[in-house]
Amino acid sequence: MLDDKITSHTFWEGVWENNPVFVMLLGMCPVLAVTNSTINALAMGLATLFVLLSSSLLVSLIRNWIPKQTRIAVFIIIIATFVTVVDYVIQAISLDLYNALGAFIQLIVANCMILGRAEAYASKVPPAKALINALGMGLGFTIALLCLGSVREILGSGTLLGFDLFGENYQQWIVMILPPGGFFVLGGWLLLFEWLRERKEQQEATSE
Amino acid sequence: MEPSSLNFIFFNAFLANNFVLALFLGLCPFLGVSGKLDTAFPMGVATMFVMLISSVCAFFINQVLVAYGIEYLRLISYIAVIASAVQLVEMILKKFSPGLFRSLGIFLPLITTNCAILGLALFQTFKEYNFLQSMVYALGAGAGFTLAILLIAGLRERLDLASLPSITQGAALSLMIGGLLSLSFMGFAGLGS
Numbered sequence: 226m227l228d229d230k231i232t233s234h235t236f237w238e239g240v241w242e243n244n245p246v247f248v249m250l251l252g253m254c255p256v257l258a259v260t261n262s263t264i265n266a267l268a269m270g271l272a273t274l275f276v277l278l279s280s281s282l283l284v285s286l287i288r289n290w291i292p293k294q295t296r297i298a299v300f301i302i303i304i305a306t307f308v309t310v311v312d313y314v315i316q317a318i319s320l321d322l323y324n325a326l327g328a329f330i331q332l333i334v335a336n337c338m339i340l341g342r343a344e345a346y347a348s349k350v351p352p353a354k355a356l357i358n359a360l361g362m363g364l365g366f367t368i369a370l371l372c373l374g375s376v377r378e379i380l381g382s383g384t385l386l387g388f389d390l391f392g393e394n395y396q397q398w399i400v401m402i403l404p405p406g407g408f409f410v411l412g413g414w415l416l417l418f419e420w421l422r423e424r425k426e427q428q429e430a431t432s433e
Numbered sequence: 434m435e436p437s438s439l440n441f442i443f444f445n446a447f448l449a450n451n452f453v454l455a456l457f458l459g460l461c462p463f464l465g466v467s468g469k470l471d472t473a474f475p476m477g478v479a480t481m482f483v484m485l486i487s488s489v490c491a492f493f494i495n496q497v498l499v500a501y502g503i504e505y506l507r508l509i510s511y512i513a514v515i516a517s518a519v520q521l522v523e524m525i526l527k528k529f530s531p532g533l534f535r536s537l538g539i540f541l542p543l544i545t546t547n548c549a550i551l552g553l554a555l556f557q558t559f560k561e562y563n564f565l566q567s568m569v570y571a572l573g574a575g576a577g578f579t580l581a582i583l584l585i586a587g588l589r590e591r592l593d594l595a596s597l598p599s600i601t602q603g604a605a606l607s608l609m610i611g612g613l614l615s616l617s618f619m620g621f622a623g624l625g626s
Binding site for chain 2: 257
């Protein structure tokens with residue numbers, strides 16, 4: 226059950242144990258679509274973090290006034306409002322970045338992770354707790370995006386954050402920055418985590 | 434082919450820029466409901482239906498928004514329309530096919546947060562398609578989504594019988610299959626823009 230007490234679990238749950246991307250498999254579309262370079266991944270992660278934080282806070286503040294039947298509609302409208310804000314802010318800060326991310330900034334609305342958090346968590350706990358949990362989830366999401374973005378950029382273009390890593394003779398693994406690469410890299414990460422988990426379980430089984 | 438011709442728009446959305454395999458839209462149902470062909474097909478058709486409805490609505494809403502110069506409300510109004518369209522499909526299914534309604538389960542209301550549908554509405558606005566073009570675009574995108582989800586469901590049904598290493602249980606394998614499908618769909622790239 227959800228109580229009002231804030232523990233370290235409130236924050237760390239989203240970063241590791243219930244990581245939105247690697248464990249819960251939510252919000253996959255931006256995860257795969259914009260991670261062809263590290264900087265895009267970072268921008269997307271921060272934009273999502275902001276929307277998640279502000280929508281969690283607002284939902285949690287007005288949670289007692291939202292009628293149960295229309296709650297999903299209310300959540301969606303709140304999220305859409307903040308996404309519109311982010312959309313215009315990024316457009317104002319850097320037009321290049323805005324063009325690189327394309328429609329995927331507006332598509333943050335359809336990120337099931339944010340709606341899922343509003344429905345399952347923020348609408349049931351007081352603002353402070355919702356905020357801390359949202360921060361953890363958002364960070365977990367950003368870290369996951371960076372994991373994918375950095376691997377894909379290093380393999381696909383031989384650079385990291387735009388810096389050349391291997392010199393000019395590097396043969397670029399072009400498919401990694403194309404759509405199939407997104408599937409392969411995320412699949413690879415999931416295999417790695419599953420392998421680690423299985424190994425840990427086996428070690429525990431033998432030590433008993 | 435002319436980029437504005439209806440044929441081109443259809444095949445562009447259907448194959449070359451397949452919403453799932455090239456643009457990464459609608460991955461949640463693609464990974465979640467693709468275990469069996471029996472549920473994958475209705476899911477595809479339901480999504481296509483919602484796409485058509487929301488495409489038509491989005492077209493007219495955009496006309497109104499542009500006329501009044503309030504484009505910043507676009508996102509909010511699109512998502513509201515899509516949510517109502519999903520509700521409609523849900524009610525129709527519940528009435529006429531309760532079994533199917535149960536087997537789709539949570540993924541039916543989640544069509545609302547299926548980015549393929551919102552993405553379609555936004556793309557047709559960015560590309561400034563007229564009414565007929567929008568409809569064809571929605572049809573192509575829906576057909577492309579159905580094709581992708583059927584392909585992966587067929588593959589996964591076969592894989593149930595194969596012996597696999599234990600770490601590939603779960604989504605990792607689906608993602609790898611998705612990657613291979615996406616790789617093969619890149620062969621259609623020359624058809625589109």
